[in-house]
Amino acid sequence: MRSLIGRTSPDVMPRDPAPSRLGYRFQRLMLTPGFRGAVRIGVPVLLIVAIATSWYIKPENRAQFVATIENTKQTFQQRPQFMVQAMNITGADADAMTDVVALLPDTFPISSFDLDLEGMRIKIEALDQIKSASVRVGQAGALEVRLTPRVPVALWRDATTLRLIDENGVQSGQILARAERLDLPLIAGDGAEDNIDEALVIFATAGPLLERVRGLVRMGERRWDMVLDRDQRILLPESGAAAALDRVIALNAAQDMLSRDVAVVDMRNANRPTLRMNEEAAAALRRGNTTIDTNGVGN
Secondary structure (H helix, E strand, O other), X not given: OOOOOOOOOOOOOOOOOOXXXXXXXXXXXXXXHHHHHHHHHHXXXXXXXXXXXXXXXXXXXXXXXXXXXXXXXXXXXXXXXHEEOEEEEEXXXXXXXXXXXXXXXXXXXXXXXXXXXXXXXXXXXOOOOEXXXXXXXXXXXXXXXXXXXXXXXXXXXXXXXXXXXXXXXXXXXXXXXXXXHOOOOEEEOOOOHHHHHHHHHHHHHHHHHHHHEEEEEEEOOOEEEEEEHHHOEEEXXXXXXXXXXXXXXXXXXXXXXXXXXXXXXXXXXXXXXXXXXXXXXXXXXXXOOOOOOOOOOEO
């Protein structure tokens, strides 16, 4: 009986069923989740990137791609819900609104994406008469501008210019004549606007003299002179100006001092107040024709 087992020729080597060294390493790597994911995902991605890059480097393809993106962007931005149809401005007078309108878009409707709200706010707040502003697009599709104007508390005569200033000494506008704002106190001199707080305290202290007060003049950027009608002047000290003015008011109430021929009341030295007569009164006094009773106020 013939053997069923085949015989191998002595010249042919039997095939080794074990994988090669390279195949073995590859199989081992494929058992690693990270490597397996890189092969399944990374290779296709790299292939797609290579194809897209080869397409994008052509100028005509690149121009077509940019145009498509721009058209898509414009289509989205021009949708009705993003369009601003009107403008509402509140919180200021007609003059201020006119200046504000000049800084805002003049063509509607306009896409809200084309509005630089922060830039408009900065420009509006740069106006003298505007203290702060809020710029937003409201729910009704309107550009809403809310203004907080500067409230002038005094007039500052800067050389020949009359400037309106607020409580912080910031200019809020200009006028041509004092008669336009007789309701505001007048200050003058270098540095006057930087000391507006002290000036307002002095005006508030003036009390019974207020109707006669023409204004305050800052002297040497150190102290104030109060100018009254009849060309009278009260020289106030660097510190304690309000207290010195109170003393002048008390002296005037007791002696009717400011109704006489007094040109200057010098309160710079609190221990030695001084009166200076006008020229006519001083000349008459020198001739002995007039007697002035100062009742303790130094000459």
